[in-house]
Amino acid sequence: MRIEELSARTSKDDGTYKGVEETLLYRGGFLRGSSGGCIYTTLGTMLIENIREALSDAMEVNGAKRISVPGCFGIRGMKESMTEYLASDVRSYRDLPTGIFSISDVMFGHRATDSLWSSPSYPVMSFLFSGASEDAVGAAIDECLERLGLKGMRHEGIIVHESEGAGAELVCIEGPEPAKPEAGSSDKAELVETPDIRTIAALKEFFSCSGKDILKTVLLTHGDCHVAVVIPGDNEVDIEKVSSYLDITDSSLKPMAESDIRRLTLADVGFSGPVGLKDVKVLVHHGVVSGKGYLAGANRTGYHLSSVVPGRDFTGEPGDFARSGKYVKGHVIGRTRTLRESMRTPGENGRPHYSQVQFGYLNLHRLMLAIASEFSDEKGVMLPDSLAPFEAAVIPSDARNEELVKNAIDLYEKLLGKGVRVLLDLRNQRMGSKLFDCDLMSVRHRVIVGDRLEAGLFEYKARSGEITPVNFDELVEILRV
Numbered sequence: 127m128r129i130e131e132l133s134a135r136t137s138k139d140d141g142t143y144k145g146v147e148e149t150l151l152y153r154g155g156f157l158r159g160s161s162g163g164c165i166y167t168t169l170g171t172m173l174i175e176n177i178r179e180a181l182s183d184a185m186e187v188n189g190a191k192r193i194s195v196p197g198c199f200g201i202r203g204m205k206e207s208m209t210e211y212l213a214s215d216v217r218s219y220r221d222l223p224t225g226i227f228s229i230s231d232v233m234f235g236h237r238a239t240d241s242l243w244s245s246p247s248y249p250v251m252s253f254l255f256s257g258a259s260e261d262a263v264g265a266a267i268d269e270c271l272e273r274l275g276l277k278g279m280r281h282e283g284i285i286v287h288e289s290e291g292a293g294a295e296l297v298c299i300e301g302p303e304p305a306k307p308e309a310g311s312s313d314k315a316e317l318v319e320t321p322d323i324r325t326i327a328a329l330k331e332f333f334s335c336s337g338k339d340i341l342k343t344v345l346l347t348h349g350d351c352h353v354a355v356v357i358p359g360d361n362e363v364d365i366e367k368v369s370s371y372l373d374i375t376d377s378s379l380k381p382m383a384e385s386d387i388r389r390l391t392l393a394d395v396g397f398s399g400p401v402g403l404k405d406v407k408v409l410v411h412h413g414v415v416s417g418k419g420y421l422a423g424a425n426r427t428g429y430h431l432s433s434v435v436p437g438r439d440f441t442g443e444p445g446d447f448a449r450s451g452k453y454v455k456g457h458v459i460g461r462t463r464t465l466r467e468s469m470r471t472p473g474e475n476g477r478p479h480y481s482q483v484q485f486g487y488l489n490l491h492r493l494m495l496a497i498a499s500e501f502s503d504e505k506g507v508m509l510p511d512s513l514a515p516f517e518a519a520v521i522p523s524d525a526r527n528e529e530l531v532k533n534a535i536d537l538y539e540k541l542l543g544k545g546v547r548v549l550l551d552l553r554n555q556r557m558g559s560k561l562f563d564c565d566l567m568s569v570r571h572r573v574i575v576g577d578r579l580e581a582g583l584f585e586y587k588a589r590s591g592e593i594t595p596v597n598f599d600e601l602v603e604i605l606r607v
Contacts, residue, residue, distance in 0.1 A: 127516070129551045134167035136566040145292040147495040148242045154507045154566040157242075164242055169567060170494075172515035174249060177490055177497075178229050180273040180512065181251050188266035190225035190253055199233045202373035204252040205485050209465070212254055212483075216471050219479035222257030225266075229490070234375060241293035242495060243457050244377075249490040256469045257481040263462055270488065275510050276496060283463050284370075285488065287496035288456040298367060300452035304412035304444070311419035313433040315401065320430045324396025326359045329430070333421060336360070341414065341422040341434060343398045345382040345390065345406075348374055352382070352390060354442075356400045357411040359421075361448035368409065368447050370461060391425040399423030400440040401431060408442030413450065459493060462486030505565035508589065516549040518605055519569045521561075523576035523585075525554045534575040537584065537598070544602055565589065571605055 134155035142159045143149045151157045156170035166174060182192060193211065198204045212226055232250045251270075255263050264280065271277055271285070279285050281299035323332050329340055337360030344363045346353040353372070355363045369379045384395050390406065391398050399422040400408055414420075419433040434440070443466075465483040473479030501508050511517050520538045522530040531552055538550040549569060551560050557574070564572050574585040579595055586596045586604060596604065 127549055129549055129553060132168045132549075134169040134567075136563050143242070145241050145243070145495075147291065147498045150498045150502050150507050151494070154568060156507070164245070169515050173494060173509070173513060174490060176513045176515070177274065177493055178249075178251075181270050181488065181490075182227075182229065184270040184273050185225070185227045185251075185253060185266060188225070188262075188269060189223070189258075190227045190255070190266070193226050193228050194230060195228040195252070196230050198230070200373065201232065201250070201252070201375045201487055204228070204232060204250070204487065205254075205373055205465075208252060208254040208485070209467075209469075209483065212256055213469055213471075216256060216469065219257075219471050219473045219481070222471070222479075222481055223255065223262070225253060225255035225258060225263075227251055227253035243293040243492060245491060248492070250487050251490060252487045253485070255484040258484060259482075260462075260464060260484060263484040263486070267460075267462060267486065267488070274493060274497060274513065275500060276493070279459060279496070283486075284461050285459040286454060286456045287459050287492065287499065288454050289499065290455055291499075294455045294457060295366065296453045297456055297458055298364060298446070298449075298451045298453050301367075301446035302413065302450050305415045307416040308418045310417040310438065311433055311435045313419060315431045315434045315439050317424055317426075318430050318432050319428060320397075321428050323430070324394075329359070329421060335421065339421060341400065341420045341436075343400050343423055345387055345398060346379055347382045347386065348372065348379045352386075352406045353379075354398075354400060354403055354406045354408045355411070355447050356408065356414060356436075356440075356442060357448045358413050361411065361413060361450060363447060364449040366458075367445075370458075371409065371445050371447070391423075393423070393425050394427045397423045397425065397427055397429065399425055399431060399434070400442065401425070401434060403440075408440065409447050410436060410442035410444050411447045412444050413448055457492055457496075458489075459496060460486060460488035501568075505589070507566070507568040508570065509568040511570070514568045514570070515547065516567070516569045517547045518571035518573060519549045519551055519560075519564050520573050520575065521551045521557070523557065523574055523578075525552050527577070530575055530577060537573065537575060540598065541602075541605075544605075546602075546605055561587070573601060 136155045137153050139149055143152050158165045195207045229251045231247050233247045267280055271279055286297050338358050340359030342357050342359045344355045387395050414436050416437045419435055422431050422434040424431045465485050468480040469483050471479050498507050520534050522534040541548045570589040572587040582597050583595050586594045
């Protein structure tokens with residue numbers, strides 16, 4: 127491609143973006159700011175396409191078939207559409223294991239922010255495997271990340287780019303082990319008057335107990351969905367973990383308003399509990415011990431319940447929902463997890479066969495930002511050759527010299543014939559300015575066509591600044607290493 131065909135230009139750091147990764151891509155001409163968020167330039171579009179191709183190849187090598195699921199809202203919409211599709215596509219247990227993946231833009235509920243790590247929509251690769259083990263799906267994701275040069279970012283079911291930059295959050299990469307069940311309590315839950323005892327600290331003092339003996343019930347809301355998260359009293363709810371469990375990838379899951387709590391529990395704030403809750407999805411942190419007797423809110427102002435036993439007096443969906451485990455500062459790139467629902471297919475002798483289903487996603491927009499962070503130096507973005515829009519640039523030493531321009535075009539066409547992604551720069555500008563643009567645009571190989579060398583030789587200039595005289599065959603060998 128000739129440089130004048132690019133709808134992209136390099137820029138100085140003018141403060142358009144605050145984040146390091148966004149600024150690197152902005153300066154390199156990959157992104158442009160706009161009132162609606164950001165725009166991918168020709169370079170940015172080429173980079174995203176290279177990321178798509180790398181992910182697609184990795185998924186296909188691991189046995190997944192590509193489909194397209196356009197127009198979905200949120201990750202939950204992707205999961206539901208893909209699950210329905212795969213269930214209709216698998217005719218028999220003999221078709222297992224099998225997998226599908228889709229790369230498409232997914233809409234979310236939040237608005238664009240100052241950081242590109244959060245946008246109203248993202249290009250997302252979603253994938254679904256049935257009958258495959260967690261290890262097999264993990265290996266597929268590891269290969270995806272390795273092809274992008276991001277090996278080591280997966281921590282079990284979460285993929286995280288560790289960063290201290292703008293918008294970074296505390297992300298749990300390793301949860302605690304589930305609590306072991308105890309022998310069931312024989313005492314019945316009893317109503318205890320607790321006048322104006324609304325906090326965990328006050329309950330501990332009133333009953334002379336520890337936080338581990340109290341159940342804290344935190345009420346959250348997401349649109350029309352109400353969620354009660356039950357955790358030990360000495361823990362705090364991790365809303366990001368709850369959002370992940372519910373396939374909510376924006377920031378719309380919020381603590382319930384006091385007026386809604388009163389309407390739902392018929393009690394003042396501070397007296398909520400899991401027993402008898404209606405029209406609420408109950409999630410129970412796996413640090414809550416099944417069979418143990420706890421103190422809990424009675425959903426009645428001025429009262430709590432003693433000897434509340436999880437599994438006997440209330441039930442809920444188990445999981446890791448508390449702020450506990452190993453945390454890092456960074457951005458969530460994607461997730462994988464085993465779905466609660468199994469897939470039913472016809473089995474042997476006509477009997478139903480149930481297979482485990484693994485679902486996950488990778489956010490391509492965030493992958494691009496992570497790549498910019500991982501592959502950069504003091505000059506700008508330094509992408510791997512497999513991802514860079516252009517591997518090499520061909521530049522005549524004097525764009526006013528017709529003979530040099532002709533030789534540069536000839537070399538450019540020969541390199542194209544060898545399958546090299548090459549950029550031809552015939553602009554009438556200073557050589558230093560052109561090389562500086564190559565640095566910013568992540569073109570690490572530069573070939574200068576001049577008249578100071580004998581016929582058939584060119585000046586190969588590496589990103590490091592080293593200049594080497596080469597002939598055509600030597601140049602191709604350098605580019606193909």
